[in-house]
Amino acid sequence: MRDSDIPAIRSLELFREMSDDSFAELVRGAYVQNFPPNMELIVEGDPCDFLHIVIDGSVELFANWNERETAMTILREGATFILAAAIRDAPNLMSARTLERSRIIMIPAEDVRQVFFQDHDFARAIVQELAYCYRGVIKGVKGLKLRTSIERLANYLLKLQKKMGGGNSFELPIEKRRLASVLGMTPENLSRAIKALRPYGVLIEGQNIEVTKLDDLKGLAKPTPLIDDPRS
Amino acid sequence: MRDSDIPAIRSLELFREMSDDSFAELVRGAYVQNFPPNMELIVEGDPCDFLHIVIDGSVELFANWNERETAMTILREGATFILAAAIRDAPNLMSARTLERSRIIMIPAEDVRQVFFQDHDFARAIVQELAYCYRGVIKGVKGLKLRTSIERLANYLLKLQKKMGGGNSFELPIEKRRLASVLGMTPENLSRAIKALRPYGVLIEGQNIEVTKLDDLKGLAKPTPLIDDPRS
DNA sequence: GAGGGAAATTGATATGGATCAAGTTGTTGA
DNA sequence: TCAACAACTTGATCCATATCAATTTCCCTC
Numbered sequence: 421m422r423d424s425d426i427p428a429i430r431s432l433e434l435f436r437e438m439s440d441d442s443f444a445e446l447v448r449g450a451y452v453q454n455f456p457p458n459m460e461l462i463v464e465g466d467p468c469d470f471l472h473i474v475i476d477g478s479v480e481l482f483a484n485w486n487e488r489e490t491a492m493t494i495l496r497e498g499a500t501f502i503l504a505a506a507i508r509d510a511p512n513l514m515s516a517r518t519l520e521r522s523r524i525i526m527i528p529a530e531d532v533r534q535v536f537f538q539d540h541d542f543a544r545a546i547v548q549e550l551a552y553c554y555r556g557v558i559k560g561v562k563g564l565k566l567r568t569s570i571e572r573l574a575n576y577l578l579k580l581q582k583k584m585g586g587g588n589s590f591e592l593p594i595e596k597r598r599l600a601s602v603l604g605m606t607p608e609n610l611s612r613a614i615k616a617l618r619p620y621g622v623l624i625e626g627q628n629i630e631v632t633k634l635d636d637l638k639g640l641a642k643p644t645p646l647i648d649d650p651r652s
Numbered sequence: 653m654r655d656s657d658i659p660a661i662r663s664l665e666l667f668r669e670m671s672d673d674s675f676a677e678l679v680r681g682a683y684v685q686n687f688p689p690n691m692e693l694i695v696e697g698d699p700c701d702f703l704h705i706v707i708d709g710s711v712e713l714f715a716n717w718n719e720r721e722t723a724m725t726i727l728r729e730g731a732t733f734i735l736a737a738a739i740r741d742a743p744n745l746m747s748a749r750t751l752e753r754s755r756i757i758m759i760p761a762e763d764v765r766q767v768f769f770q771d772h773d774f775a776r777a778i779v780q781e782l783a784y785c786y787r788g789v790i791k792g793v794k795g796l797k798l799r800t801s802i803e804r805l806a807n808y809l810l811k812l813q814k815k816m817g818g819g820n821s822f823e824l825p826i827e828k829r830r831l832a833s834v835l836g837m838t839p840e841n842l843s844r845a846i847k848a849l850r851p852y853g854v855l856i857e858g859q860n861i862e863v864t865k866l867d868d869l870k871g872l873a874k875p876t877p878l879i880d881d882p883r884s
Numbered sequence: 885g886a887g888g889g890a891a892a893t894t895g896a897t898a899t900g901g902a903t904c905a906a907g908t909t910g911t912t913g914a
Numbered sequence: 915t916c917a918a919c920a921a922c923t924t925g926a927t928c929c930a931t932a933t934c935a936a937t938t939t940c941c942c943t944c
Contacts, residue, residue: 465878485798486874492793504783504790513790513878536779543775547768547782551736554786557793558736558745561724564796565836566717568930596892604797609931611893626892626940642718646697646745800900828922841901843923858910858922 421452421525428475429525432498434545442539450527461516461524468505468512470526474498477522480598481514491601493560494519494594503550506532519594559647566647569605573613574641575648576603577622581631588634592627653684653757660707661757664730666777674771682759693748693756700737700744702758706730709754712830713746723833725792726751726826735782738764751826791879798879801837805845806873807880808835809854813863820866824859 426447429435435443452475455461461472464483472479474495481492481501492514495501505512506529518524536543563572576599584590592599600610614624620640621633631637645652658679661667667675684707687693693704696715704711706727713724713733724746727733737744738761750756768775795804808831816822824831832842846856852872853865863869877884 483794483798483878485794485876485879488798490794490797492790504786507779507783508787510787510884511878513787513794537772537776540769543779544769547739547775547779550779550782550786551739554736554782554789555740555742555745557786557789558724561789561793561796562715562717562722562745564793565722566715566720570930606932607892608894608933612931615893644717646715646743647717652742802900838902839922840903840924844901847923 421447421450425452425475425525429473432473434473434500434549435542437541437545438535438539439541442535442542445538446527446531446535449531450525452523452525454521454523455518457518457520457522459518461518462502462512462514464513464515465511468502468510469529471503471506471529471532472501472516473525473527474501475523475525477524478519478594479516479522479524480519481516482601483514489601490604491598493556494598494602500549500553503546503553505529507536507546507550509533519598556650559650562647564604569603569609570613570616571641572603572605573610574617574620574622574637575643577617577629577631578637578641578643579648579650580629581634588631590629592624592629653679653682657684657707657757661705664705666705666732666781667774669773669777670767670771671773674767674774677770678759678763678767681763682757684755684757686753686755687750689750689752689754691750693750694734694744694746696745696747697743700734700742701761703735703738703761703764704733704748705757705759706733707755707757709756710751710826711748711754711756712751713748714833715746721833722836723830725788726830726834732781732785735778735785737761739768739778739782741765751830788882791882794879796836801835801841802845802848803873804835804837805842806849806852806854806869807875809849809861809863810866810869810873810875811880811882812861813866820863822861824856824861 429447430443435446461479462468474497476497479495479499479501481495483490483492501516502512509529532546536546563575567575580593581588581590596610597607600607603610605613614622617637620637621631622637623630623632661679662675667678693711694700706729708729711727711731711733713727715722715724733748734744741761764778768778795807799807812825813820813822828842829839832839835842837845846854849869852869853863854869855862855864
C-alpha cells in the first residue's frame with residue numbers, strides 16, 4: 421500500500437473514529453490494489469478471507485443460479501463489501517467484479533474480527549455499517565415486491581437526479597443493461613420503460629438524462645424515505 | 653417480566669455468552685408481554701424504541717407502499733426483530749403484527765446500545781446476529797430475482813420438509829395467503845403453483861403436505877446452500 | 885476514418901403472474 | 915348446530931414482463 425492511500429482510508433466512516441493503534445494494525449495487514457475493468461474479485465461460494473473497500477472506481481455485486489445471473493448492486497468509492505461474510509467467517513453469497521479500472525483495499529477478515537474486540541469505536545462503526553447495509557437490502561426488497569419496474573426506474577432516476585446535484589440534466593453512471601439487472605428487469609424492458617416515462621418529462625439519450633417535469637415524475641414514483649432514502 | 657422467563661431468554665444465542673451483570677442490566681429494563689393474534693406491534697416509519705424478541709408464537713414483518721402490502725418474513729421463537737433500526741436509532745422499515753397469541757420481549761434500544769459497549773461478548777453476539785439477518789435478506793433477494801414463483805415454492809417446501817424432520821408428511825405452519833405474500837405471489841397463483849407441483853410428488857390438502865418423489869422435487873427446485881441454507 | 889463487436893433499440897410474440905368474479909371449503913362463535 | 919365470514923380454489927381474462935429476432939447505434943481499435 422502507498423502511504424498516500426492512508427488519509428483517504430482513514431477518513432472513511434468505518435475507520436474515522438478508531439484509535440491510531442488499531443488503525444495501524446488494520447493497515448499493516450491490508451493490501452491495496454488496482455484492478456482492470458471486468459475483473460472478478462470474488463466468487464459466490466468461496467470462503468471470505470478479506471473485507472473489501474472500494475477506494476476508487478466501481479464494483480458490481482452479482483449472483484448466479486441455474487444459468488441465470490442478476491446484479492445485486494453497484495458499489496462506488498467508500499463502499500465496503502463482504503462485511504457480513506467476513507464477520508461470520510462464512511462463504512460469500514455474492515460474486516464481485518470491477519466495472520472500470522478500480523482501486524480496492526483488502527483487509528484480512530481475521531484482522532477485522534481481531535480489532536473489533538480491541539477497539540470500541542471500531543466495533544461501533546462496524547455494527548453501524550452492517551445495520552446500514554441491512555437496511556439498504558430491506559429497502560431493495562420492498563422496491564422489488566411493492567413496485568412495478570417502471571416505478572422502480574422512476575424512483576431510481578429521482579434518486580440519481582438528487583445525488584447529481586438536483587439539476588434537470590445529468591448522466592447515467594452505469595450501462596443500461598446493468599441498470600436493468602439491478603432494477604430487476606431485462607434490457608429490452610428498460611428501453612421500453614424509458615420511453616414510457618416520456619410523458620413524465622424524462623428524456624434519455626445515450627447516457628444523457630433530462631428530467632423536466634419533476635413533479636409529474638414524483639407523482640408516478642411516489643418516493644418514500646422508507647424505501648428511497650439511503651440514509652434514514 | 654416473570655422470573656420464569658429468564659432462563660429461556662438467557663439461553664438465546666444473543667444473550668448466551670454475555671456476563672451476568674450485563675444480562676441483568678438488560679433484563680432490568682425489559683418488558684415481556686403476551687399479545688393476542690393480529691396485534692400490530694410496530695408500525696413502519698415509527699421511531700424504534702425497543703429491540704423485540706419472539707419468545708413464543710409468531711410474528712409477521714410486512715411493509716406497505718401505495719396501498720400495496722407485502723409480507724417480508726415470518727418470525728418464530730428465538731427470532732429478534734428491529735435490531736438494525738435499534739442500533740442505528742432509525743425509523744422502522746417494516747411493520748410487525750402477531751399471527752397468533754405471542755409472547756414478546758421488548759428491550760429498550762437505548763439499553764442495547766449501552767450494553768453493547770460494556771460487554772464484548774454481547775457486542776460479538778449482536779454483530780453475529782445482524783450479519784445473520786443481513787445474509788438472510790440477501791438470500792431472499794436472490795430467490796426473488798433468480799427464480800420463478802414455482803421454484804420458490806418448491807424450495808420453500810424442501811426447506812420446510814427438512815425442518816420438520818425429513819418425513820414425507822408434515823404441516824404447513826402458516827396460512828397460504830401469507831405464504832403467497834412471503835414468496836412474492838398472489839394467493840390465487842399459489843393455489844395454481846401447488847397444483848403445478850403435483851407431477852413432482854407434492855400433494856397439499858388444507859394444511860397437510862405430502863411430499864413423495866423428493867428427488868423429482870429437488871430436480872425442479874435445485875436448492876443451493878447459498879440461497880436455501882439459513883445457516884451457512 | 886473504417887471496420888468490427890458489443891450495447892441498445894424495436895417489433896412481434898409468448899408467458900408468468902395478476903386481477904376479477906364466482907364458487908367452495910373451512911372456521912368460529914352465538 | 916348452524917349462520918356468517920374468511921380463506922381458499924377455480925376459471926376467464928388481462929397485463930406486465932420475458933423472450934426471440936432483427937436492426938441500429940455506439941464505441942473502440944487498428
